[in-house]
Amino acid sequence: MDRAVIEVLARRAGLDKALAEFPEDVAAAAEQASGAIARMKAPTDPRAEPWPPMRTGAGL
């Protein structure tokens, strides 16, 4: 992820202090997030529902 984009997103999230004190940690966190998002395969079926949080799968 581009450093400038990371900075914009971090400031929008209110992370000015973290950016000033721990810029490498903020950059590493952004890379982790984009890596996980890239590895995830979103369902192609537009009707695919999310898992209702707080329920187990017994009745699926």
Next chain:
Amino acid sequence: MSELHWLTATEAARAIAAREVSPVELMTALLERIGRLDPKLNVFIRLDAEAAMDAARAAEAEIAAGRVRGPLHGVPVGIKDIIDVAGLPTTCHSKILIDNVPAADAVCVARLRGAGAIVLGKLSTHEFAIGGPSFDLPWPPARNPWNPDHHPGGSSSGSGSGIAAGLFPMALGSDTGGSIRNPASACGIVGLKPTYGLVSRRGVFPLSFTLDHVGPLTRTVADNALMLDVIASHDPLDPGSAAAPTGRYASGLERGVRGLRIGFVRHFHETDLPAHPEVTVGLQNVARSLQGLGAEIRDVNLPTLGEFGAVNRVILQSEAWAIHGPWLRERPGDYGQLARRRLLAGAFISAGDYVQAARRRLQMIAEVEAALREVDVLLCASAMDPPSRIDDAAETERTYPRQARTPFNVTGHPALAMMAGLSSNGLPLSVQLVGRNFAEATLFQVARAWERAGGTDEKHPPAM
């Protein structure tokens, strides 16, 4: 009778009820051992020796008077320090919560006390159950009793290390991406992540609401079933709690595996994340052994570990950001570096990404459910490597994500990790068993068959 510190919870409870061992005698032996070994292992953040001894004396008096509180009367238990114990700080191993003292016990702790268990103290964890092993926190990380130069797994590190070292027979842990099963694997004990919703999370500091599970760590399968019998219950005040029937988890322990169908998820350790050769041999040995005992072993395919891991990560980091965002904005320097990096990631995940992960999660649950309609239990790797050296940050960073535990936080199915054998350098190797929702009894049945065949409950760290 075994030396007192190697008594299992089941043995200790029986001996105490029969007045063959007094709770005070047992507590004295364990506190002496803790005093000797804990400086090398860093299991405890807070040892509550005085209160534990007072409770042991009270238990002794009650039992002498014929009043037995429950199946764990007089048996000591350790509590991971993200779980509330009234009057003791719940620090989450972090400077952020160093003065956080809860007024009430977590539900799981209250249930243990109700059954007569005695709380010994609060145990080391990775910071907020995600950042570790770390050397930049107010307390050092726990170490592995099989070799203190090695990592005991995490995040329930103190729970795993203390049980394997004979400091206590049972402990509570929590598991969001494998944090009960990882220390069980690294320390050669038994750790269960129960079905999502089976054990109340009320009074447990959250990491990720929809992935968090609370469960037992013990030295034997029978102890694990006994402890689950006590802590499993419906809690109407926990929004994730399931209204499922509970109890009798030990009822089929000695039934064996003849006729059971076991699905071997080989691609996890063969192609998704190729395992260390000794791990592979250990898994094959367990599968062969169960087959020899009469189980049918079939190959089963599930989504890849890479995909499970990504879904787990997006959900975990999004939900954790909702919890930690305010502190990360105001007090980023009060976190250790590992937790800070992992928790900040949630700031870079959009609402849309989170929903996509939840949608894929539902499909993955359906895929595991479909597999479990064809077999009774799944068998797969837990860790892909023996425990790393704790001072080798690069090796820990490399091996930590090489695991097959996160899939079952994503799907919520019960999953148990236990010893598969020992590596050539004497460190535990592990195996994982996964069951249908709320079918923990079947999981224990298979785990007990392997425990008996492999003699894994008789193996203790030689240096301890």
